[in-house]
Amino acid sequence: MEDQNMDDGDQNRETEIAPAQIAVHPSQESVSVAVGSDLRVFNLREGLPVKLSDDGHSDSIRAIRYAANGKLFVSAGDDKLVKIWATDSWRCVYNVASEKRVSAVAISNDGLFVCFADKFGVVYVVDTRAFTEETPTSIIKKGVPILSHYCSIITSLEFSPDGRFIITADRDSKIRVTVFPQNSLNGAHEIQSFCLGHTEFVSCLAFVCNQEYPQGFLVSGSGDSTVRLWDFSSGSLLDTCDVGAEAAFADRKEEEGLLPITDLCTVQDGSLVAVAIQSLTGIMLLGCDLSKRNLSVVKVVSIAEETYIPTSIGSASTAELLWMVMGASSLNISDIKSLVRIRVLSGFSKCNAASVETLVLEDKDTPGGEQMLQTLQGKLSVEKEAFSSAAEAVKNSMRNLLIKKQYSAERRDFRKRGRNDIKNKAK
Amino acid sequence: MGHESTVMSTHSKSTGLPRKRFYRARAHSNPLSDSHFPVPIAPSQFDYASHYPQIFGETVETSCQRKIEFADIGCGFGGLLISLATLFPETLMIGMELRDKVTEYVKERILALRTGNPGQYQNISVVRTNSMKYIPNYFEKGQLKKMFFLFPDPHFKEKNHRRRVISTYLLDEYAYALAVGGIIYTITDVEELGEWMKSCLESHPMFEALTSQELEDDPVVKLLTTATEEGQKVARNGGKTYQAIFRRIAQPAH
Ligand SMILES: C[S@@+](CC[C@H](N)C(=O)[O-])C[C@H]1O[C@@H](n2cnc3c(N)ncnc32)[C@H](O)[C@@H]1O
Numbered sequence: 001m002e003d004q005n006m007d008d009g010d011q012n013r014e015t016e017i018a019p020a021q022i023a024v025h026p027s028q029e030s031v032s033v034a035v036g037s038d039l040r041v042f043n044l045r046e047g048l049p050v051k052l053s054d055d056g057h058s059d060s061i062r063a064i065r066y067a068a069n070g071k072l073f074v075s076a077g078d079d080k081l082v083k084i085w086a087t088d089s090w091r092c093v094y095n096v097a098s099e100k101r102v103s104a105v106a107i108s109n110d111g112l113f114v115c116f117a118d119k120f121g122v123v124y125v126v127d128t129r130a131f132t133e134e135t136p137t138s139i140i141k142k143g144v145p146i147l148s149h150y151c152s153i154i155t156s157l158e159f160s161p162d163g164r165f166i167i168t169a170d171r172d173s174k175i176r177v178t179v180f181p182q183n184s185l186n187g188a189h190e191i192q193s194f195c196l197g198h199t200e201f202v203s204c205l206a207f208v209c210n211q212e213y214p215q216g217f218l219v220s221g222s223g224d225s226t227v228r229l230w231d232f233s234s235g236s237l238l239d240t241c242d243v244g245a246e247a248a249f250a251d252r253k254e255e256e257g258l259l260p261i262t263d264l265c266t267v268q269d270g271s272l273v274a275v276a277i278q279s280l281t282g283i284m285l286l287g288c289d290l291s292k293r294n295l296s297v298v299k300v301v302s303i304a305e306e307t308y309i310p311t312s313i314g315s316a317s318t319a320e321l322l323w324m325v326m327g328a329s330s331l332n333i334s335d336i337k338s339l340v341r342i343r344v345l346s347g348f349s350k351c352n353a354a355s356v357e358t359l360v361l362e363d364k365d366t367p368g369g370e371q372m373l374q375t376l377q378g379k380l381s382v383e384k385e386a387f388s389s390a391a392e393a394v395k396n397s398m399r400n401l402l403i404k405k406q407y408s409a410e411r412r413d414f415r416k417r418g419r420n421d422i423k424n425k426a427k
Numbered sequence: 428m429g430h431e432s433t434v435m436s437t438h439s440k441s442t443g444l445p446r447k448r449f450y451r452a453r454a455h456s457n458p459l460s461d462s463h464f465p466v467p468i469a470p471s472q473f474d475y476a477s478h479y480p481q482i483f484g485e486t487v488e489t490s491c492q493r494k495i496e497f498a499d500i501g502c503g504f505g506g507l508l509i510s511l512a513t514l515f516p517e518t519l520m521i522g523m524e525l526r527d528k529v530t531e532y533v534k535e536r537i538l539a540l541r542t543g544n545p546g547q548y549q550n551i552s553v554v555r556t557n558s559m560k561y562i563p564n565y566f567e568k569g570q571l572k573k574m575f576f577l578f579p580d581p582h583f584k585e586k587n588h589r590r591r592v593i594s595t596y597l598l599d600e601y602a603y604a605l606a607v608g609g610i611i612y613t614i615t616d617v618e619e620l621g622e623w624m625k626s627c628l629e630s631h632p633m634f635e636a637l638t639s640q641e642l643e644d645d646p647v648v649k650l651l652t653t654a655t656e657e658g659q660k661v662a663r664n665g666g667k668t669y670q671a672i673f674r675r676i677a678q679p680a681h
Contacts, residue, residue: 122596148596150559151589172560173468178599179678187595189632190678191603194563196469235568 017397018060018077019262019311020327020340026070028316028367030087033376034061035340036329039075041090042375044368049375054092057081060329063116067107072128074114076102082116082143084128096126096141104154109163113184116143117154123147123168125184146188147178155402156205160232161216165192167232169202171402175220177232193235200224201402204263208270208288217290219273221261223402227275227286229295241295243275243284260398265313265322271350272298274322276310278395283310283324283345285356301345301358307387308343311394320349321367325376328390328397339386340377342366464527464555470567478552479519481541495519495565496572498604500558501579501592503656505533505551509540510654512551514646518572521565522553530555559592566604573647574601576613578657581620593624595631602633605675610637614651614670616661621669634673642672 020035030050032041037057041050059079066073066087076082078101084094100118107114114126124143152170159166159180166180166188175195178188200223208229209216218232225244230237244259263276266288273286273295282302286295310324327340344366347358363373363380374380467473475493476483482493497515499507502522511520524530533553540548556565582590593613601611611634613624628634642648652658652668661668 147599150597152560174563176563186632187599189595189599189602191568191599193568194603196564199468 016060016078016330017393018062018329019394019397020325020329021061021064021312022314022323022325022342023064023066023073024314024316024323025066025087026068026316027318028321029070031314031323031368031372031376032064032066032073032075033325033327033340033342034064034075034077035327035338036060037077037079038329038338039064040340040376040378042368042372044372047368047371049371050090052085052090052092054083054085057083062101062103063105065105065107067111068109069111071111072107072114074105074107074116076105076116078102082114082126084114084126094126094128094141096124096143098124098143104157104168106157106159106166108180109159109161115146115157115166117157117168119153121149121152121154121170123154123157123166123188127185144185146184147176149174149176153402155201155203158205158207160218161207161209161214165232167205167218169205169220171201173198173200173202173222173224175202175205175218175230175232177235192233195220195228195230195232195235195237197228197237197240198222198224198226200258200260203261203398203402206264206266206273208266208273208290210270210290213270213290216270217293219264219266219288219295221264221275223258223260225258225260225277227261227264227273227295229288229293231293238293239295241286241297243277243286243297260402262311262398263313265315267315267320267349268317269350272348272356274313274315274345274348276313276324278398279309279391281307281309283313283322285358298356301360303343303360306341306382306384307391308341309387309391309394310343315348319367321346321361322348326387326390328393331386331389331393338378339382339390341382341387342373342376466556466561467564470563470565470570473565475519478521478554479549481546481549482519493519494567494570495521496570497521497575498523498566498571498573499575499577501525501576502533502553503529503578505536505553506655506659507575507577507650508533508551508553509536509548510650511647512540512548514650516547516550518550520551522551523556523558523565524553525555525557527555559590559597562600562604568603569606569609571604572606572609574605574609574611575651576611576624577651577655578615578661579613579620581615581617583619588623591620591623593627595627598627598631598634602631602675607675607677609675610645610672611675612647612651612670612672614658614668616666616668618667618669621671625669625671628671628673633676633678635676637672637674645672648672 023032029045030043043050057079060077062077064075073085073087080098082096083092086093100120102116104117117123122145125146126143149170152172154168154170156169165177167177169175177192179190202220202222204221206219207216218230221227227241229239260278265274275284281304284300285298287298310326313324315322322345324343329338344361496518497520499522502524508522579592615621
């Protein structure tokens, strides 16, 4: 019946509330935000808003991402389109059609292959080598299916730092590590490992690596309120950080239960992990000691003055800034349709002696300043009342999308009776 | 007291074995349906002691290192496991079955056999689970020597092909759970499904077909048509069967 649940989701209003996403160009040349079907890009190098030469998306965007070399950008979501953009011109060079809604995207480290995952757990690959400057804009291409999680929503898709593996996480608490073969168009059949330990959906993945450990380790965040550290090549769980329990949430209500992790972001040398947690106003920073293979809470950077709960975070490899967005589309509270609020944290760098000097930048001090905020937020000042409504809406949509429905026995029977194939089979 | 008589009547007086008719269940389950049974978080959490109590006796200090090596996927009423139990007495085996009543029946059947034949049938057990979702929760990489798919549900409709228990994607997982050299056995009386399973296996880079000599030498092959309830039914009706038996091979270097 799970396929039906997913179909139900298509009609479900709440899941249509899409949390805002943020992505930062690897050398901070630009920063992009997606809210609802809106894609907003600001050119930080020139200090100008980017005009996209394309109609964009027609339904909620669920994933955005820059290639490691910064040349390509991918956006995808509920309109079943994967758009591949060239970041020099912000021209959409490829439109890839998906049969189902798209839940995650990734670009191989060499920038040649774009992968995307659909809501039924299938991962597709697109070979971008075919396009040249002369390629006409926006040809509809189809992806080639390469692997599948059996009927589970894939929540996160990543290439390992050395590019050898493609890693997929799903809402059934599974993380799968698959060899990404040279000829990926023939499928990715060789499973290297499964990282098993989470007890709820896995929401996000990131890598920590340094010179000593160039292949790196995997960190994952989950609906079970933990962040875990893995040796992804063997699937061994190295450490579990119960951030829900560790953080002293001042305003935490008991009935809220587990606090899902919504996003993770790591610094270049792997010593620090930023964690966005549902209901946490601000951001939690974890120290990561790769030689000891452990994670520990360094501190919580509170951003309490506007009940700021980030929905997505990102950073460039060249700057010591953590970019955060809090936002949601389709809010429809009074006359506020959507909310986007950007905050930038400085000092997001190497963790020295378990202390980190961080500062939440004033709007005027952010890269791109007020013009950047005007472009990405849609306006400079954001109504206070929008924050709590957005937080509530995002929480509900995440719950509906990722937490398995626990039907009562009666309700289950009722659902079964309503189904024709079973009705017909009954004697 | 009422309780005792119910228990008795579900089991045959003469053999002590459970009677199948008390464990009737719906003909087919939808493997996509949400689960309502416990699943081990990882293979290391699988409760060997409760499944194989005599082998993993609670009092033994040096914990037993043995692992499950044979898996019968969609084991139905368990006929294959029971035949294999005495053929490979040193091998731990598990049946995986989606329907809860059928699983309960197999459990009772094994318990009765253990009671009736002291020292035997200690190496087989059954779990209720959806094998299409949870294989990695039960088996580590390369842990299995044999996997069985005997008379799986055909799911004829094109749009239901993804419910089939053999597919290219699922073979990736089976290849993960199987040791290099391990063998996957499939058999069906549905020609279309037989061709499907064979073509999935043939086109998969991590499997190769056994030679006819190897098939002849393998004592397990003969059980495929005779050991299970479904196989016996097909044989009684004189039905034709289609087998595909393949070996897990090492992935060619990339
Ligand atoms: C036609 S029966 C064959 C049973 C047995 N192998 C035999 O030969 O007698 C197929 C069995 O597979 C079970 N099954 C179907 N899908 C399954 C799944 N995803 N996981 C575990 N068992 C499944 C069904 O409940 C059914 O008992």
